[in-house]
Amino acid sequence: MPHRSSRLLRATGAIAALALLTTACTSNEPASQETTNTDPRAVSSNDDPGKEVVIGFSGPESDHGWLGAINSTAVAEGEEYEDVTLRVAEGTNDPSMQISHIETFINDGVDAIVLLPTDGAALTKVATQAMDAGIPVVNVDREFSSEFAARTTILGDNYGMGVSAGTYACNLVEENDLGGDAVVTEIAGTDSLPLTQDRSDGFKDALKECGQEVDHRVAGEFTVESGEQAASNLLQAVPEIDIIWNHDDDQGVGVKAAFDNASRDEFFFIGGAGSKNAMRWIQQGEMEATVLYPPTQAADGVRLARLLAQDKGMSDLVQREVPRRIVLNAPVVTEENVEEYLPLGFES
Structure with missing residues (x-):
């Protein structure tokens, strides 16, 4: 028809x-099948192996194609770096369970936390506790209710x-x-x-x-x-x-x-x-x-968490510090550019 x-x-x-600002490919397939962007990255030492760091990641239950891609691309991004150990909490839509995940990360002394909260307001207190403990938190997609709860916030638009x-x-x-x-x-x-x-x-x-x-x-x-x-x-x-x-x-x-x-x-x-x-x-x-609406937000969060944990900045900025807030672009995919964006798509 x-x-x-x-x-x-x-x-x-x-x-x-x-232009799409995200950098890792997406899918709702298992993480072992994920591939990330193989295009040349900025010329800098940021991607060279550095101090070994442990990053805790807590995301949602994969009950939606986009949410599944959020989780799988975060795991795939962690696997890209030999100096990163990514500890992945079980995906959940229960704020209480997610709070316990973050408390475990704090007690274990991880170097950074990437968190897509089930409820931003409900997770604000425990995220602030992590920050107070010296653990930088990267807030993904759903914002906390306090500026003190995250070092960096990365959002879709x-x-x-x-x-x-x-x-x-x-x-x-x-x-x-x-x-x-x-x-x-x-x-x-x-x-x-x-x-x-x-x-x-x-x-x-x-x-x-x-x-x-x-x-x-x-x-x-x-x-x-x-x-x-x-x-x-x-x-x-x-x-x-x-x-x-x-x-x-x-x-x-x-x-x-x-x-x-x-x-x-x-x-x-x-x-x-x-x-x-x-x-x-x-x-x-x-x-x-x-x-x-990029499903690579948590993957970008993992990359930023690595930079923060290793005391690195962003090589493409004159002010090299990792920004406090990043809002990703919302490009239109058409017949003319669909081949370019297809690898970034997720399965419904």
């Missing part, structure tokens, strides 16, 4: 030039995802002469989550730049089942759509099933997060684009 994007002009625009998706949607409107009559719709994630609100705000703000707005919006729960139900509701309510942005590619498996069941493909379909499924659909002409 041909997708509209295979029949109409594709928009490229400035979005295609956005949820608002930026929305901006990237909205800017790309504006390009589609212009390139395909859709004009003011374009019907732009949105399938969000869980509405109660700040990350969902940020993505929607960014999308809405970017659309304003080209005089567009979200005409219809539904929300799922970041699951295949909720995605299919939300998309079915949208299709039933709106007989003709020009653009759909779905926040999450794991949820997008259900969204795409709803499209196929309804035999609807008149619209440009834009995804979010960057799964391999989405990238294969782009290759097959069944999806227009997806916006990355």
